Amino acid sequence: MQGIGSKEQGTGRSLRLLAAAVLVCGALQAQQIDMGAKKPAGRDHxxxxxxxxxxxxxxxxxxxxxxxxxxxxxxxxxxxxxxxxxxxxxxxxxxxxxxxxxxxxxxxxxxxxxxxxxxxxxxxxxxxxxxxxxxxxxxxxxxxxxxxxxxxxxxxxxxxxxxxxxxxxxx
Amino acid sequence: MVRRIAVLAAVFVVIGGLFWAGWYNHHQRQLAMQRVQDRITTLTKNSPEEANSGAPDGMGDTLKGKVAPGFTLVDLNGKKVSLAQFKGHPVVVNFWATWCGPCKLEMPWFEEMNQKYKDKGLVILGLSQDTGTDVAEIAKSAKKIGVTYEILQPDDNIAKLYGGVDYLPETFYVDGKGMIAVTSAGAPTKDEIEANVKKIL
CATH class of the missing domain: 2.60.40.1250 (Thiol:disulfide interchange protein DsbD, N-terminal domain)
Structure with missing residues (x-):
């Protein structure tokens, strides 16, 4: 029982890590999109x-x-x-x-x-x-x-x- | 066991993706910053120091070390003036306009150089870029600024020969052999102007 519990805990930790990584990835990607959306200053000023x-x-x-x-x-x-x-x-x-x-x-x-x-x-x-x-x-x-x-x-x-x-x- | 390996593999893939995204984002930021920096140095000179730091951009800078493009223009009295007639003299070719504030602040310094180094053969030519403006207005502005050196009437073709002169002031320091020794875009300090003049004396 302990073995199964520990395996489930390990899998749970892995899943939480995976979810966190996905969130961080998403944030990085969002930042990048924001940068790309900036309008460059025009030559007309x-x-x-x-x-x-x-x-x-x-x-x-x-x-x-x-x-x-x-x-x-x-x-x-x-x-x-x-x-x-x-x-x-x-x-x-x-x-x-x-x-x-x-x-x-x-x-x-x-x-x-x-x-x-x-x-x-x-x-x-x-x-x-x-x-x-x-x-x-x-x-x-x-x-x-x-x-x-x-x-x-x-x-x-x-x-x-x-x-x-x-x-x-x-x- | 298989499920655990699969989850761990997925974690590694995501962490790898995370590193890649981080690197890619950093790389893109560097490129974006470089582009912004390029734009600043290309289009704006935010201070006299920056304006004169390094060589000016555009085609004008490519003229450094080359023979100054020849021209014949008309002065404010209608007399023809050509660059060739000053062969053997150090010549400052300064592009300016009546509507250019920084130009009008540096021009009295050119007048000062004109007086100070006249004996050494220095010639200053002020090429007006006031296309379509009455000659009397250009003369009035020059008088108000207080310059006595030659002011020449505009001709867009000459500006093209000097790299387009996209903004003012732009100055080309031509030595006695007719070579462009220094180019300068934006208004520098008086000391920098004098240092440039000394390079062609």
Whole structure:
């Protein structure tokens, strides 16, 4: 009886070990999948986060367009402090959704760490452009372009334009 | 007994799998980190020190030790200026733009080098990358920065000859024999600029 009990205990331990190993394997595999799913930073350095918004049809509504600048980079705000710097500007098509007004966020002060440096007015991380729109009933595409110019602490990339397409659902 | 052996065999297989998964995951992490590192060194220069650490990337770096591509451009007064006319002189070819903050911070240092090493024949050429910008605006910006050396009007074809110049500033230090001795991407420190200049004097 003792022999059988000890054999059963041994088998039980083995099964528990097997179960633990399977769980650990599963965890490792899950971590790996998570790594693979990370989106690499784009060369454009700015991305549009908004893709669809719901508004009341036929009424003037506030809509936020959310953008994100890659970590380590900045773009000039809509009102840079130097006349030669290129401001961030959104140009929207008039078709479909009527855009009544655009409001850009205030930039943050950023000192370029070169020599004595210079103070810039920039957007970093996430920033939001507020629009007042009147949308018809149903789904309409709000489209346009965001013009900006990105730099990091020591170098700048040429001015770029980012296509903007957001579905506005008028309900 | 057979059942016990089977269970033990299964345990060994799973433990083997566990080691394999661990190694594979570690390997993939190393590759992912390498890719991220490559991207950082390829596309961003987060500090002047990093910007000037090692050689710049891209095709521009492949020009180091080679003959500087020749060009003829037009200065802000409409006069033709070619690299060939400075044969025998050490020449700094600096790509910049009016919209580039780091460029405008390093340019006064090039002006300082221009004044300091003029007697040794040093020539500084500032190649504007402001395609489509009015010449008067480029001149206004150069004046505001305070540079007196030659500022040349943009021509995208010249940037292509120098490896595309994907971002600014990029600088090529050309010795008296017309060879590119040093390439630099991103704004370095003033001391690094002077050290590079001394290499071509």
């Amino acid at each position: 700015v991305e549009l986060l908004s893709d669809a918004v719901d508004v009341a049809a036929g009424k003037t509504q506030d809509v936020e367009l959310r953008f994100r600048v890659d970590p380590g980079f900045h773009i000039n705000s809509h009102t840079p402090m130097d006349e030669f710097l290129i401001p961030t500007k959104l140009t929207l098509d008039g078709a479909g959704v009527k855009v009544v007004s655009e409001e850009y966020p205030a930039g943050v002060k950023f000192k370029l760490p070169i020599g004595e440096g210079t103070i810039l007015d920039v957007y970093q991380g996430e920033f939001r452009v507020m629009l007042r729109v009147v949308a018809p009933k149903g789904a309409t595409t709000l489209s346009g372009m965001l013009r900006y110019q990105a730099c990091d602490n020591a170098a700048c990339f040429p001015p770029r334009t980012l296509g903007v397409k957001v579905t506005v659902n008028g309900r």
